[in-house]
Amino acid sequence: MLDPKFIVANPDAVKEAARKKHINFDVDDFIRLDEKRRELQTRVDSLRAEKNTASERIQKLTGAEKETAVAEMRAKGADEKTASEELKQTEELWQEALLRAPAPTSPNTPEGKDDTENVELYTHGELPKFLDADGKPFEPKDHIALGEALDIIDIERGVKIAGSRSYFLKGQGALLELAILHFTLDKLVKKGFTPFLPPLLVNREAMLGTGYFPGGEEQAYSLPLDEKYLIGTSEVSVASYHMGETLAESELPKIYAGYSYCFRREAGTYGKDTRGLYRIHQFQKIEQVIICKNDPAESARMHEFLLKNAEEVLQDLGLPYRVVAVCSGDMGQGQYYKNDVETWMPSRKSYGETHSCSTFLDYQARRLNLRYKDSAGKVHFAHTLNNTCIASPRILIPILEIYQNSDGSITIPEVLRPYMGGRERITRR
């Protein structure tokens, strides 16, 4: 969330953020609420001060004098109670509004309404040509046809037992996904990341702290009986790991890698990406999470680091991709700057989002109450960032489709072979 003082001092910046991100947020209303809250606070404080003084006096009194004073205070107490109830109500409204205030974007963020207006920054790698052993072009199949023929993906039975957007990975398909994840995690650990196998089921505070609630309730699976939520990304658990803590500056940056299943309801996406493994309810992901100093330059360096790590994985896998600057309208309420990495997916005849790299500045840290103490003893909210490192099965789409051979077999990317017992190809049994 934003610093409420920032909103009051910079109403135009927040209005601009709301406009650019296409978020409804009434800044003037918030400011009125903030004024009201402060007035009530002052009134309640002085009523309580009176009450405190009187109580101190009463204990020294006896007899009739005491009786009178107590009776007086009984009346005063009622005033105080009314005023603090009003204050409490105002504070709730204020808090609710504060949680929904949009964070301004970076000057590097292009303005736009939705993902169609994201700006391509650069591409990497050659788009594939599909040639058979004799060098003749062949018509490539999509990952569903390939996967079903190889009996490594079974969507039909997935849907049978779990509903739409469900699937089984099977045999070499299951092993391929694990290989990709294991390869990626090894890579991050070598780079100094601390790996996490986090809780998949979290409480409301974690969803609130990372900024998914309020607003994203429809997208999260919930277990109402236990008031728990299934995470849509390990960012939720891992960024919340230090929730409420005050770290030492010397411990920063924290460089974490969360490996988890992710669950998404995909509400409101009926009819969108209905085929195959692109948009599904459950997938595995390794997410990079960084907690660093409250310094925009440091955040920018970390953003670059996270982005490059993701790109390296795609390069290692030999997948062509592009990096886009996500436009304001496609950004979350709390994000300051965001890049998506999109990998070439032949069946879509386009690049498809596989990674999302976000800088939050102190937006999440404020919600999480995640702070650190500098060498002078001063306490600051930290900065947080995150980026996908790999998400599967979505990444199987380009892998299967790009590495397919004319006979329907799949050549396993070289870097993954050690994770698949040295196997070079996935073939029909």
Added chain:
RNA sequence: GGAGAGAUGGCAGAGUGGUCGAAUGCGGCGGUCUUGAAAACCGUUAUCCCGCUUGCGGGAUCGGGGGUUCGAAUCCCUCUCUCUCCGCCA
């Protein structure tokens, strides 16, 4: 699932209706002593909010919320979490 115990400052731990934001010890910080360090001794040491502003005044906070009371760390209700025992269990 059943029975019980508990949650107090960075940590340990006292406090069962008023003078308690909270004893004491440890730790931290500053100082004295010392060539330096240790020890000893002295001092100091929570966070948040509001208002005038290098300081001060007021308010809130003893797991969260609610209640009783002129007054709650202390009494009552409730939730969460932790621990012990029994049961069940991957």
